[in-house]
Structure formats: structure tokens, C-alpha cells
Amino acid sequence: AQTVTQSQPEMSVQEAETVTLSCTYDTSESNYYLFWYKQPPSRQMILVIRQEAYKQQNATENRFSVNFQKAAKSFSLKISDSQLGDTAMYFCAFMKQPGNTPLVFGKGTRLSVIA
Amino acid sequence: GAVVSQHPSWVICKSGTSVKIECRSLDFQATTMFWYRQFPKQSLMLMATSNEGSKATYEQGVEKDKFLINHASLTLSTLTVTSAHPEDSSFYICSARAIFSYNEQFFGPGTRLTVL
Numbered sequence: 348a349q350t351v352t353q354s355q356p357e358m359s360v361q362e363a364e365t366v367t368l369s370c371t372y373d374t375s376e377s378n379y380y381l382f383w384y385k386q387p388p389s390r391q392m393i394l395v396i397r398q399e400a401y402k403q404q405n406a407t408e409n410r411f412s413v414n415f416q417k418a419a420k421s422f423s424l425k426i427s428d429s430q431l432g433d434t435a436m437y438f439c440a441f442m443k444q445p446g447n448t449p450l451v452f453g454k455g456t457r458l459s460v461i462a
Numbered sequence: 463g464a465v466v467s468q469h470p471s472w473v474i475c476k477s478g479t480s481v482k483i484e485c486r487s488l489d490f491q492a493t494t495m496f497w498y499r500q501f502p503k504q505s506l507m508l509m510a511t512s513n514e515g516s517k518a519t520y521e522q523g524v525e526k527d528k529f530l531i532n533h534a535s536l537t538l539s540t541l542t543v544t545s546a547h548p549e550d551s552s553f554y555i556c557s558a559r560a561i562f563s564y565n566e567q568f569f570g571p572g573t574r575l576t577v578l
Contacts, residue, residue, distance in 0.1 A: 380565050386530060390500075390553060393571035399565065438505060442567075449496050450567060452505045 349374045349441050353453035358431045361461055367414075368424045369458050370439030376400075378444040381415065383424045386436040386455075395437070398422065429460045463489050466558050468570035475546055476578055483541045483573045485556035491536035493551035496567065497529075500553040509554075512539050536561075546577045 350373045360366035372381070384397040398406045398415050405413050408426045426433055439453040465488040476479050485495055494513050498506040510526075512518040514531035520526045528550075530542040539558075543550055553574050557567040 389571070390555075391571050392506075392555065392557075394566065396563065440567070445564060447494050448507045449511055450506075450557070451508075454505045457503075 351439050351441050351451050351453035353439050353458040355456045355459045359459040364429055365427045368437055370422045370442045372420050372441050372455050376443045380442045384438045420428045431460050432461045464568045465489055466568045466570040468573050472574040474576045478545055480544045481546055485539045485570050487537045487558045490560040493561055494559045495539040496557045497541050498555045513518050550578045551577045
């Protein structure tokens with residue numbers, strides 16, 4: 348079974364600064380996907396970024412980027428130029444191939460962006 | 463595109479009654495839908511996986527007779543909480559995997575259930 352671990356229950360960052368959220372996972376699969384989801388107070392799950400395990404290049408989406416270390420089974424999220432709207436719960440998630448399988452979520456990190 | 467709706471968004475019911483929650487993919491066909499439960503300040507816990515036209519697969523510890531899931535079409539899955547009790551109060555979220563997308567699931571906005 349796969350497990351996802353987020354070791355930082357809460358973090359805070361000053362507006363415009365950079366913050367990194369940690370995630371490690373355990374799996375025996377060779378092909379899989381990793382995700383970061385954002386859950387704001389509305390509780391709507393929003394996909395932030397996605398990484399396919401076979402791709403060595405780290406995924407980036409505007410201010411969001413990941414550091415994917417496959418051998419270390421690490422998948423951290425870096426948020427640059429933090430904005431107040433980034434305040435939310437962030438969940439790291441794993442999905443094995445094929446995509447017809449459920450997501451396995453970490454416990455989440457509550458991020459607060461301070462003005 | 464890729465919008466998933468849930469209805470109702472919130473519901474309050476008396477203990478012992480049944481509540482049905484609908485999950486619809488509005489602009490795509492969903493081969494598979496997933497139901498999650500989320501307690502306050504906790505992560506999403508998978509309850510069951512449903513495929514159109516077949517029986518749902520429940521996770522260990524989830525009572526299939528209590529949480530009835532019906533995936534009647536490629537755009538609709540329903541979760542019925544039967545004989546609800548206060549401990550069933552939670553936030554229920556569905557997600558759907560689209561036929562066109564092999565590596566993404568689209569989430570509904572969730573349903574808050576309160577059982578008095």
C-alpha cells in the first residue's frame with residue numbers, strides 16, 4: 348500500500364516570500380503520479396500542480412514548482428512570491444497508474460500567508 | 463470545462479433518517495467516481511470507488527449497508543447515508559475521473575452533513 352507523509356502540520360510565510368512544503372511517499376510502484384492540491388476555506392479541492400514519475404523534469408505552474416526526487420521518494424512544493432490568497436490547506440497526493448485508481452492523500456499542511 | 467457538482471451543498475437531518483447526496487459530472491463523462499469523507503482539520507479519507515454500471519468497491523472499515531453508492535450513469539453517482547447518526551456528520555466529497563483524462567480527477571465542492 349502507498350503512504351504519503353506531510354511532516355509539517357502548519358506553516359506560515361510573509362507575503363511575497365518563498366515557502367517550501369514537504370512531502371514524502373512510500374510505494375513499490377514504478378509508474379505513478381504525484382499531486383499537490385489546495386483546499387481553501389471554501390473546501391473546494393483545487394489542483395495546484397502535477398508530476399508524472401517518469402518525467403525527470405520538475406513541474407512548474409507559474410509561482411508553484413516542485414522538487415521531485417524519485418530515489419528519495421520526496422515531492423516538495425515551493426511557492427514563490429506568496430500571496431494572501433495562498434492561505435489554505437495543502438495536500439500532497441499519490442496516484443498509481445493507471446489513473447482509474449483513487450488518490451492517496453497526506454494529512455495536509457495548513458499554510459498561512461501573513462501580510 | 464471538467465466541472466463536478468454536488469447536491470445538496472449542506473444538509474441537516476434527524477437521527478435515523480436517510481440522506482442522499484448526488485455527484486454529477488456536468489460537462490464530461492466519468493468512468494469512475496470516488497467518494498471521500500473529511501472530518502474537520504483532517505485529510506480526505508477514501509470511502510469507496512464506483513464505476514458506472516457496477517457495484518462500488520468499499521474501503522476497509524466502511525459499512526456498505528450504511529453508505530449505499532449507486533453509479534447509474536456516466537454522469538451521476540449517488541451516496542445514500544442510511545439511518546444516519548450524529549457520528550456520520552462530516553464533509554463528503556466526490557471526485558470523478560474523466561474518459562478523456564488518464565491522470566486527473568475532478569472534485570466536487572463537497573456536501574456538509576449534520577445529523578442531529
